[in-house]
Amino acid sequence: xxxxxxxxxxxxxxxxxxxxxxxxxxxxxxxxxxxxxxxxxxxxxxxxxxxxxxxxxxxxxxxxxxxxxxxxxxxxxxxxxxxxxxxxxxxxxxxxxxxxxxxxxxxxxxxxxxxxxxxxxxxxxxxxxxxxxxxxxxxxxxxxxxxxxxxxxxxxxxxxxxxxxxxxxxxxxxxxxxxxxxxxxxxxxxxxxxxxxxxxxxxxxxxxxxxxxxxxxxxxxxxxxxxxxxxxxxxxxxxxxxxxxxxxxxxxxxxxxxxxxxxxxxxxxxxxxxxxxxxxxxxxxxxxxxxxxxxxxxxxxxxxxxxxxxxxxxxxxxxxxxxxxxxxxxxxxxxxxxxxxxxxxxxxxxxxxxxxxxxxxxxxxxxxxxxxxxxxxxxxxxxxxxxxxxxxxxxxxxxxxxxxxxxxxxxxxxxxxxxxxxxxxxxxxxxxxxxxxxxxxxxxxxxxxxxxxxxxxxxxxxxxxxxxxxxxxxxxxxxxxxxxxxxxxxxxxxxxxxxxxxxxxxxxxxxxxxxxxxxxxxxxxxxxxxxxxxxxxxxxxxxxxxxxxxxxxxxxxxxxxxxxxxxxxxxxxxxxxxxxxxxxxxxxxxxxxxxxxxxxxxxxxxxxxxxxxxxxxxxxxxxxxxxxxxxxxxxxxxxxxxxxxxxxxxxxxxxxxxxxxxxxxxxxxxxxxxxxxxxxxxxxxxxxxxxxxxxxxxxxxx
Amino acid sequence: xxxxxxxxxxxxxxxxxxxxxxxxxxxxxxxxxxxxxxxxxxxxxxxxxxxxxxxxxxxxxxxxxxxxxxxxxxxxxxxxxxxxxxxxxxxxxxxxxxxxxxx
Numbered sequence: 056x057x058x059x060x061x062x063x064x065x066x067x068x069x070x071x072x073x074x075x076x077x078x079x080x081x082x083x084x085x086x087x088x089x090x091x092x093x094x095x096x097x098x099x100x101x102x103x104x105x106x107x108x109x110x111x112x113x114x115x116x117x118x119x120x121x122x123x124x125x126x127x128x129x130x131x132x133x134x135x136x137x138x139x140x141x142x143x144x145x146x147x148x149x150x151x152x153x154x155x156x157x158x159x160x161x162x163x164x165x166x167x168x169x170x171x172x173x174x175x176x177x178x179x180x181x182x183x184x185x186x187x188x189x190x191x192x193x194x195x196x197x198x199x200x201x202x203x204x205x206x207x208x209x210x211x212x213x214x215x216x217x218x219x220x221x222x223x224x225x226x227x228x229x230x231x232x233x234x235x236x237x238x239x240x241x242x243x244x245x246x247x248x249x250x251x252x253x254x255x256x257x258x259x260x261x262x263x264x265x266x267x268x269x270x271x272x273x274x275x276x277x278x279x280x281x282x283x284x285x286x287x288x289x290x291x292x293x294x295x296x297x298x299x300x301x302x303x304x305x306x307x308x309x310x311x312x313x314x315x316x317x318x319x320x321x322x323x324x325x326x327x328x329x330x331x332x333x334x335x336x337x338x339x340x341x342x343x344x345x346x347x348x349x350x351x352x353x354x355x356x357x358x359x360x361x362x363x364x365x366x367x368x369x370x371x372x373x374x375x376x377x378x379x380x381x382x383x384x385x386x387x388x389x390x391x392x393x394x395x396x397x398x399x400x401x402x403x404x405x406x407x408x409x410x411x412x413x414x415x416x417x418x419x420x421x422x423x424x425x426x427x428x429x430x431x432x433x434x435x436x437x438x439x440x441x442x443x444x445x446x447x448x449x450x451x452x453x454x455x456x457x458x459x460x461x462x463x464x465x466x467x468x469x470x471x472x473x474x475x476x477x478x479x480x481x482x483x484x485x486x487x488x489x490x491x492x493x494x495x496x497x498x499x500x501x502x503x504x505x506x507x508x509x510x511x512x513x514x515x516x517x518x519x520x521x522x523x524x525x526x527x528x529x530x531x532x533x534x535x536x537x538x539x540x541x542x543x544x545x546x547x548x549x550x551x552x553x554x555x556x557x558x559x560x561x562x563x564x565x566x567x568x569x570x571x572x573x574x575x576x577x578x579x580x581x582x583x584x585x586x587x588x589x590x591x592x593x594x595x596x597x598x599x600x601x602x603x604x605x606x607x608x609x610x611x612x613x614x615x616x617x618x619x620x621x622x623x624x625x626x627x628x629x630x631x632x633x634x635x636x637x638x639x640x641x642x643x644x645x646x647x648x649x650x651x652x653x654x655x656x657x658x659x660x661x662x663x664x665x666x667x668x669x670x671x672x673x674x675x676x677x678x679x680x681x682x683x684x685x686x687x688x689x690x691x692x693x694x695x696x697x698x699x700x701x702x703x704x705x706x707x708x709x710x711x712x713x714x715x716x717x718x719x720x721x722x723x724x725x726x727x728x729x730x731x732x733x734x735x736x737x738x739x740x741x742x743x744x745x746x747x748x749x750x751x752x753x754x755x756x757x
Numbered sequence: 758x759x760x761x762x763x764x765x766x767x768x769x770x771x772x773x774x775x776x777x778x779x780x781x782x783x784x785x786x787x788x789x790x791x792x793x794x795x796x797x798x799x800x801x802x803x804x805x806x807x808x809x810x811x812x813x814x815x816x817x818x819x820x821x822x823x824x825x826x827x828x829x830x831x832x833x834x835x836x837x838x839x840x841x842x843x844x845x846x847x848x849x850x851x852x853x854x855x856x857x858x859x860x
Contacts, residue, residue, distance in 0.1 A: 731856040738780050
């Protein structure tokens, strides 16, 4: 076994230790905290590179991709040992590199972004813990270890989204994120327990005995459950429910846009490198379970009930979130809905094209979405914590570097042809969707989503970076020209420091270059994940189906871009309060989109009201039924106690009291005799003597 | 009336006088005098019962009374010393005011 497999645990352990050390230190040691967190990520990245190198060059054999596992018994219950462990395969290696690298850049960026925050140490402690949880998810060869890390991710997302907990909206958003993902986690937990009950193991791969290997899968396929569904399908769907919660798919997407209340680097981390990627990664990890018993489709892509559901949910989420993003005004919220939409694409890719298709988009998306979020953080930082794009504009002049990298990210996300990574990964998904044997609808939904994506990104960039700055209208109406001039100068947006721009430039580089590893001509990524040999073949690029699709998707992107430029680039809004172009055109639809299809309101009147009713019912039952029973019992006890007291006081105590009183009376009488006067004593003695004599005299007679 | 009865009457009278003095006198020394009278009444009884008893030839009664007188002398010395100590302590020899015997 290669040393890196044995020591793979170091990668999540390093940030965990860093978080521990930071947490026990006192507040002012900012440099220590930042360097510990970043250092742990750098070391993790180096180890990930080693792991990646170990997985290279193993493709092409009859065993498929490189896969080494390391397990050890961890927990004993009954006669069974629960073992946990980690696995190194191309999927793990790719994710490890992505998480550590993007995480590292985000950490470095945070040093600049959070420089003025009082709770700098706490922030880095949580960041490191967050990364640690995500890395734990990635390396896990065991659903239990994965679940534990998964919950660490959930916890730290709560802590980070609510980092500025003094804002009520942030506290509410943190709670929402935690509870919403918890609904999905319940599915994952049930699926996990069921899986253990069926197969007796939670290890993914264990030399033929793991639950994702053919023996266990075949066993699960033969068992049927409700409605004739194979057990593997049911478990797969339950696990997918966990992914739906974490990755913000319909209908559990509501927490993701609200999670924007956290500091922006956190949003970048959640949206790019860690949390939401965890859901997609989970589906990719249990893909054999999802694909078990598949009828092979036309292109050798498995088609099963669970994968069909994954596809549909992904496709619907993609178009749904993209259309909402069109009508949002908060720079981060647009990106949030964009993430939800892109996650839908990933799920769709997993469903229609397998692990490689979905994961490729996950990796490219991680880079350009981290870039976009950090870019927006830079913009927000430069515009003095302003997030409303209507109040920005013309920032290109003030922040040239941010503008350049943001444009790269935007083009990558929009899928600008040939030069940007987003184009290749999205095209691969659309290509797979086109060839899907079940239905063509997801393909068209995906195309429409791509159009929306190009459009809303153009709208955002046009509003933020072009035109004139609309940030300080109240100062122009000030009167004192000289004063307002000087103060408006200091309130102009400013470029961010190098600690923030350098990570942006690096991410921008990757946002462009990463596309190379997954083009149809050189599908290295796919062959790497599947363990085949890669062949360079320019002919594939011009093969009729591929070419048509590439051209048509380019056309879609150009349409979206052109529409955005036409609507927002040409006619720049002059003031922040001006009506949106689309709003003027179609006020009703715009309002629905702006209010996110009223999903939150729908949940408000259904789920939350039901929950409130259930809570009220439970409270009522608790107070009156159970509480009443307890009250009756307590009153009964009280009655008995009262009876006992009565007996005690009036029967038992009375005798004692009487005895005590007589003793006390006697004592009092004797103490009166004992007055201290010698002569009195003498007198008593005299009386006693006389009585004695009298007694002797008369007693003798009697 | 036999001589024995007469003597017993005298000693009873003596005892009663002594007792009355010891009980009624406020002055400590006079109370002490009363006590001495009661003691001598007892001594008189010893002598009387010896003299008119069954064996007047043995000197038991006299011996007893000599012992008793010796002890009474010692007791009187202690008593007077006590009276002086009480007087020094309480600045009075009035027995009514000396009540600290009570605990």
